[in-house]
Amino acid sequence: MPLPRLNSLLAHGASMARAVAVLAALALLPFAPPAAAQTKETLRVLAWPGYADTDLVRVFERRYGVHVEITLVDSDDALWDRLRANRGADFDVFAANTAELRRIIDEGLAQPLDLALISNVSRQLPRFRDLSSLPGVVRRGQVYAIPYTYGEMGLIYDRKLVPEAPTSLTALWDPRFQGRVLAYNGSSHNFSLAAMSLGSKTPFRIAPAETRKMIERLVALRRNVRTFYTSPEESVELFRENRVALMFANYGVQQLQLLQKAGLDVGYVIPREGALAWLDCWAITRGARNRRLAEQWINYTLEEPVSTALTERQGLANTLHEPAHLAEGARLFWLEPVEDAERRAALWRRIIAGDPPERF
Incomplete structure (x- = not known):
């Protein structure tokens, strides 16, 4: 109820009880948050521990004026179950290794990416820019995932x-x-x-x-x-x-x-025969609400401060810099x-x- 109408009631001698009743009625009306809060989008991220630290997530939220909802998994089985539960509609972007990506794509749970919107791939090491050489990443000429972190077994x-x-x-x-x-x-x-x-x-x-x-x-x-x-x-x-x-x-x-x-x-x-290695990549679900925002997240994680934090905090290799222990040209067999x-x-x-x- 508009406030001028309430003032009129009081001015014309309406009883205090009636005014109180009006105020009580106002209190029962649903609260309408500001328009900005109503339209703020939520990016739903499914990831592993250490891939989306709180301080880094807040930077992304402030930059794009969105809310980021993080769900963590601790096994490939848990990741698979989460994605399959609602045909990928519960999340927008997720991290999975190349061995898992194949069945995720086969199941129709991921969608191709637009590399033109993920410009930071140009920062990555040559071995990660050659996407066709990475198993599970490219399907029928379309790119489904971007490498983020990896580890080899020496x-x-x-x-x-x-x-x-x-x-x-x-x-x-x-x-x-x-x-x-x-x-x-x-x-x-x-x-x-x-x-x-x-x-x-x-x-x-x-x-x-x-x-x-x-x-x-x-x-x-x-x-x-x-x-x-x-x-x-x-x-x-x-x-x-x-x-x-x-x-x-x-x-x-x-x-x-x-x-x-x-x-x-x-x-x-790393022995001369090479080493088995896992490679985790970011991908977008088939049910993503805002594909552009999901691609902005992937692009953000390839920025220098974010990738460097992954290495410094978690001890995981990033795709921008060759780790000191890995000799140039070392052969890795991606799982x-x-x-x-x-x-x-x-x-x-x-x-x-x-x-x-x-x-x-």
């Missing part, structure tokens, strides 16, 4: 026990280190690792005729290692307590930093879906349980 060695840095994956099988090697307890990665150690250029596609050779290779690895670990923290404890000489670093530089913080004198190398994940898992369970090669 070799960590004790400088005192291994005076000369190892140069090959075959060091994991070296009998000189028997009982002083740590490897990761993961079926898919280990079959790929075995293939790479034998010179394969396609470690994610092992032909049926090559399977027995890989089994024999992994049984030999099992016989040479101290044990297999699952988490970064477990690997640090095992490394320290068992005078480990060499470790396949499934978590890469993260493990290196943990070991160094524990006071161990360790080195880190891809494998030929038969279930079969790899079933065979690995038998290998780690102790089955000899002749039983396969």
Whole structure:
């Protein structure tokens, strides 16, 4: 009710009770926020911890006059479930690795990007500007994702026990280190690792005729290692307590930093065969409410302060600068879906349980 009408009632001797009743009625009316608040858009981001820190999000919000809603996931399965729950309509932009991107695109949950609106891709290292060389990023000539951060799986060695840095994956099988090697307890990665150690250029596609050779290779690895670990923290404890000489670093530089913080004198190398590596990319959902705003977010994360913060705060490599530990030209095998994940898992369970090669 307009205020002039209320003043008129009071001026003409209306009872105080009536005025109070009018005020009470006004109080019950729904509150209408300012027009700016009503029209402020919300960008819904699905990401991993460390990819959207609060202070960096606030800068984006102020710049574009929007609200950013962050939802964090801690596993690929959680990411997949979130995206599939409402056919991608619950989020606008998300971060996923190249192996996951393939099935996300297959499911129709992502849409192509307009690179003309993401100008900061020009800041990225050459290996990330060549999008056609990255698995899962381009489909039928259209770009679906932009690289953001990555990590490779090299070799960590004790400088005192291994005076000369190892140069090959075959060091994991070296009998000189028997009982002083740590490897990761993961079926898919280990079959790929075995293939790479034998010179394969396609470690994610092992032909049926090559399977027995890989089994024999992994049984030999099992016989040479101290044990297999699952988490970064477990690997640090095992490394320290068992005078480990060499470790396949499934978590890469993260493990290196943990070991160094524990006071161990360790080195880190990428072997000449190359290294398995994960690559997380930003992509836009099929159900995005404002594609332009989502592309502005991707562009923003490729600015120098944001990408640098990712490295300084999280210890993750960014796509603008080559990390100090990674030699120029080092070969990285970006993770891809494998030929038969279930079969790899079933065979690995038998290998780690102790089955000899002749039983396969």
